[in-house]
Amino acid sequence: MITLQTASQFTETQKNHTSTLHKGRSKKRTPVRYRNSINQMDMDQDQDQEESSKSIAEPGSVNLESMYFRGFRSRPLLKAQEELALATQLYQGTADLRVLLQQALELSKGLSPQPEVESLQEELTKFKELNGYSAPVVENILECLSTIESLSAMSGKAGQKLSRQFGEIRRSIGEVRVDIEEPKDALVQRNLRLVVDVAKRYLGRGMNFLDLVQEGNIGLMKAAERFDYTRGFKFSTYATWWIRQGISRAVADQSRTIRVPVHTNEASTKIAKTAQRLAQQLNREPTFEEIGQHLDMTGDRVKETIEAFQEPISLDAPSVDGETELGELIPDLACQSPDEEVSRKSNAQWLNQIFQVLTAREQQVIRLRFGIGVDEAWTLEQVGRSMSVTRERIRQIEVVALKKLKESHVKAMLAEIQ
Known part of the structure; x- marks a missing residue:
């Protein structure tokens, strides 16, 4: 598994790229009340850039980010033929694993019906229906087969024969495991640059750059597990969606002090785009009801979604006069005035x-x-x-x-x- 240790360091290359991205942004502006509430996450960008200015490592320390990016030099991009060969091997290994799981299910029908056996059969059925197989999933499959093998060995001579057959299937899956892990790791290792390119688009969203890369790498591994080369797409095309999905969900879950559900984040994006489009058409800020009509939402739902992105204020924050705290100005409803x-x-x-x-x-x-x-x-x-x-x-x-x-x-x- 490709992992990165979380660090609060940005290289000079990423800082230059960030400034280039901001200069090239569109000049179209969203109405004030929607821009201030929905796009509140973008206001953390200055803080992220301030943290990135501290990226110079102290003497004797190890800059993990530099080591990670230097590792790309030893991993050239895959050629089309190499990618096809790896994808074919991975696809065939996955197909072989499903065949072995089906054989195990057929053999398990010869065991005496027991609650534990039925539970293991259900697990094998779920494993067989998966789109891809990660290393932990394969490990769970082997443990499940090992348990069935032990149970069948206690069922007399017929059970001992089944136990030997389960053992052969388990060893075969161990061999197929190599055919799955090797091409999958190669696809992941040789496409790490793609994750970096996608992660740069999410700078300033409240997460450290290396954390974004980490989440993108997880999405890349999911893409490698599920890639089907027979559909004619390049792996990078398929993996980009999974990388974006992993990063965007991580930003939605981790970038805010108070977590906002992912579906609310998606709704806020639609509301922002619709509000901008309607403002250009109407030459004024649209109402909540007008936005809701275009999104099949009620006006109250639009308002609740926008308010969900308002930043919390500390009760210890000073008031306007600077002499009292905000918490001192809030009345205690349990007490009389x-x-x-x-x-x-x-x-x-x-x-x-x-x-x-x-x-x-x-x-x-x-x-x-x-x-x-x-x-x-x-x-x-x-x-x-x-x-x-x-x-x-x-x-x-x-x-x-x-x-x-x-x-x-x-x-x-x-x-x-x-």
């Missing part, structure tokens, strides 16, 4: 003053019956139970207390509260 707290205490003082005309028992009944100082109003029965009297007695106390509160001087005090 100072005005409400002052009003509540003032009303409580007025009520305590008004309740002075009532006896202690009358005050308790009124507070419980009207929910003053408690979570909710109590029923007559609940108040009576708490005070160890009947509900009728509570009703009588309540009537007397309300009569006292309706006196003229008490009404005047209540009017002042309101």
